[in-house]
Amino acid sequence: MKDDLPAGVVLSEVKAELFKSMGHPARIRVLEILSDGPxxxxxxxxxxxxxxxxxxxxLGVLRRQRLIAPSRQDGRLFYELSCPEVSSLLLSARSLLGTVLQSTRLTLMTLDEPLKEPAVR
Structure with a gap:
């Protein structure tokens, strides 16, 4: 039963569900588009x-996770991010990816360097 689980485990499960809901390129793209407003x-x-x-x-997946909110204006359906933290999370993910890619590039560059011969005395 979930009531028997430590709070950290339950929070981890909730976080996992959040990331699963964002785990499709189309949903990430929708969230990025909505970062500029409704x-x-x-x-x-x-x-x-x-x-x-x-x-x-x-949109239904993102709505159920409360990442986006619908509204109607002049009979048209609009969506917007439910809170600014969603946009912050996307920016953090972009920054993280940049860091990981830079680290990967540096690692690859060191692998491409020719082995240095030991100095002969």
Whole structure:
């Protein structure tokens, strides 16, 4: 039973669910688009290239995780990020990827360097 689990384990499971909900390139793209403010569903469809039913499924996943919130304006459906932390998380992920890629490049560069011959005396 979950009530018997330590709080840290439960929090880890909730975090895992959050990351799973963001674990698809289309959902990341939707969140990135919404980082600039509310966007009409029609524009999301145009910018992602997703079929309406597919986009709807992805939006549903993000809505259930409370990462986005719907609203209506002039009869049109809009979505926006539910809180600024979502955008911060995306920026942190981008920064992390940059750091990891730079580290990988440095490692590869050292592997490409020719082995130095020991100095002969």
């Amino acid at each position: 966007v009409a569903v029609s524009r999301l469809r145009d910018e992602t290239g997703l079929e309406p039913s597919n986009l709807s499924q992805h």
